[in-house]
Amino acid sequence: MIVSLYSVRPNALADRTSAWTLLLSSQDWRTPELLGRWEDLLQVCGNLNAMYQSPQWWECLQSPESGQRLSIALLQDRAGPPIGIAPLSVERHALQFHFSGHVLGTIGLQAVFVMGGQPILPPEQKHHDDFFAALAMGFPDCQGIALPAVPVDGFLWRYLHCSPAIQDRFLLHMPEGIEQCHTCALPASFEQYLAKFNAKRRYNLKRQVKILRGHGGGKLELRRIESRDDLPVFLEAIEAVAPPSSNAYELTLNQRKYSWYAEWADRGLLRCYTLKCGDDYVAWLRGYQYRGIYHLELTRYGKRFARFSPGTVLLHLVVEDLIRYKPMKMISFGFGDPTYKHQSSNTSLRYARILLLRRSILNRCLQMSHLSFRQLVNFARMHVLTKKRLA
Numbered sequence: 175m176i177v178s179l180y181s182v183r184p185n186a187l188a189d190r191t192s193a194w195t196l197l198l199s200s201q202d203w204r205t206p207e208l209l210g211r212w213e214d215l216l217q218v219c220g221n222l223n224a225m226y227q228s229p230q231w232w233e234c235l236q237s238p239e240s241g242q243r244l245s246i247a248l249l250q251d252r253a254g255p256p257i258g259i260a261p262l263s264v265e266r267h268a269l270q271f272h273f274s275g276h277v278l279g280t281i282g283l284q285a286v287f288v289m290g291g292q293p294i295l296p297p298e299q300k301h302h303d304d305f306f307a308a309l310a311m312g313f314p315d316c317q318g319i320a321l322p323a324v325p326v327d328g329f330l331w332r333y334l335h336c337s338p339a340i341q342d343r344f345l346l347h348m349p350e351g352i353e354q355c356h357t358c359a360l361p362a363s364f365e366q367y368l369a370k371f372n373a374k375r376r377y378n379l380k381r382q383v384k385i386l387r388g389h390g391g392g393k394l395e396l397r398r399i400e401s402r403d404d405l406p407v408f409l410e411a412i413e414a415v416a417p418p419s420s421n422a423y424e425l426t427l428n429q430r431k432y433s434w435y436a437e438w439a440d441r442g443l444l445r446c447y448t449l450k451c452g453d454d455y456v457a458w459l460r461g462y463q464y465r466g467i468y469h470l471e472l473t474r475y476g477k478r479f480a481r482f483s484p485g486t487v488l489l490h491l492v493v494e495d496l497i498r499y500k501p502m503k504m505i506s507f508g509f510g511d512p513t514y515k516h517q518s519s520n521t522s523l524r525y526a527r528i529l530l531l532r533r534s535i536l537n538r539c540l541q542m543s544h545l546s547f548r549q550l551v552n553f554a555r556m557h558v559l560t561k562k563r564l565a
Contacts, residue, residue: 194308196262197246203232208248211255215294216465222357222506222523223323225443225464227261227290234437235263247293247308249301258301260293262286264313267320267529269349269540271547273554281540283317285529291323292330302330303339310343310532318344318531323509326352326524334528344530347541351548355523356507364497379490386482390452396491398499399446402436411448414455415476438462447495449488456484459492466503468496 197203203212209229216224225231235244242263249258267285271278286309295301309319324330334340361367368376387394399408409432438444443464449457457475461468475484496502509525531537 193250194304194312195248195250196308196312197248203229203246207255212259215256215259219294221290221292221294222325222355222467223290223469225290225462225467225469227259227294228464230441230443230464231289232261233441234434234443247305247312249295249305258293258295258305260295260305261289262309263289264316267318269529269544271544273551281544283540284315285318285320286313286316287320287322291321291525292328297329299333299337302333303337306340306343306530317537318529321528321530323355324526324528326526331526334530340530343533345533345537345541347529347531347544348526349529349544349548350509350527352524352526353509355509355525356520357523358493358505358507358520360493360497360502360504362497362501364494367493367497379486382483382487383490386451386456386479386484386487389479389482390450390454393450393452394487395450396488396495397448397450398495399448400439400442400444402439405432405435405439407448408435408446408458411450411455411458412474415458415474447488447492449484449491451479451482451484454479456482457488459488463500463502466501468502468505470505470507 203209212229216228221227232244232246235242242265245262245264247258247260247262248256251257264284264286266282267287269281269283271280293302293305295305306319321330321334324334334346340346368379371379383394397404397407399405435444443462445461445463445468447459447461448455455476456479457473459470459474460472461470463469473485473488475488493505496505507520509527531541
């Protein structure tokens with residue numbers, strides 16, 4: 175199904191030459207022309223999270239198990255090829271009230287997610303005004319628009335804070351404020367990577383690998399998981415590493431994602447790792463690769479091996495593999511501070527998760543209650559830090 179949306183502003187010209195089109199069918203976009211144009215736009219967009227708005231990722235989300243309503247927004251200019259593309263997903267957005275790692279409450283609302291955090295668009299206000307107006311018109315059942323990763327120093331950030339069209343139609347809410355996204359640039363050789371560390375850090379990393387290998391009787395095996403044939407090994411490692419209390423949960427979650435893993439593997443996106451010490455799995459890592467960027471999503475290690483630093487060893491060996499095999503140019507650790515910090519090799523980028531709520535009394539109350547809670551949490555944190563400094 176194809177729906178054309180003309181997002182007319184009060185001062186819009188009558189002879190519009192472009193319009194947004196929503197492709198609501200999973201078949202509408204499978205044409206060589208559209209796929210080729212999609213890839214061309216991705217090539218020049220410069221988005222760190224371009225993988226999540228790529229045709230390959232999009233194909234993997236077509237599974238009925240995803241529970242998502244998927245569509246693609248295209249900006250058509252006259253009769254030529256699209257000049258803008260935005261993969262979209264309608265799903266529940268969980269607005270959490272959390273403190274010190276504990277979720278005290280959650281409010282769920284229906285939102286249309288812009289995959290990759292931003293539309294693939296030329297940096298022009300008119301195109302963006304039309305895009306957000308088209309989403310508001312095309313998804314009347316959604317309370318808002320979710321932009322999960324907006325770079326603070328980019329055009330979209332400035333546009334969202336300055337556009338009269340956004341201010342008239344939406345309430346701009348940042349549930350977690352400005353957050354840090356850590357990345358690590360990978361050089362051409364592993365030796366150059368190690369050279370970023372001082373002698374003490376290099377010695378400690380080498381020593382940790384040696385100790386863990388010694389615990390396994392000289393056997394320490396890193397295994398790369400990137401094909402569907404490797405997936406049974408990956409699930410075996412997940413089952414072995416998870417603590418008894420969470421085995422059922424971890425297995426259910428990952429078995430449910432098994433078909434997705436297979437799809438990601440078939441399209442060259444999946445790149446996970448397991449670490450085996452002797453006969454025991456001690457750690458595993460889930461990640462994805464796309465156009466030279468490695469997205470590290472999750473790491474787990476066996477708690478009974480904690481004294482051997484299996485997580486640190488795993489990451490160290492993974493970095494070496496990322497440099498030597500199908501070399502990656504960068505690792506993205508996502509939001510927050512990574513568990514295993516390589517401070518001297520990391521670069522911190524500022525991002526924000528932005529939620530555009532439709533202007534209404536209900537949404538204004540929702541926004542104010544969440545803002546008040548976050549301010550209270552920040553005040554409590556500052557109070558605790560002040561007490562520690564004075565103690």
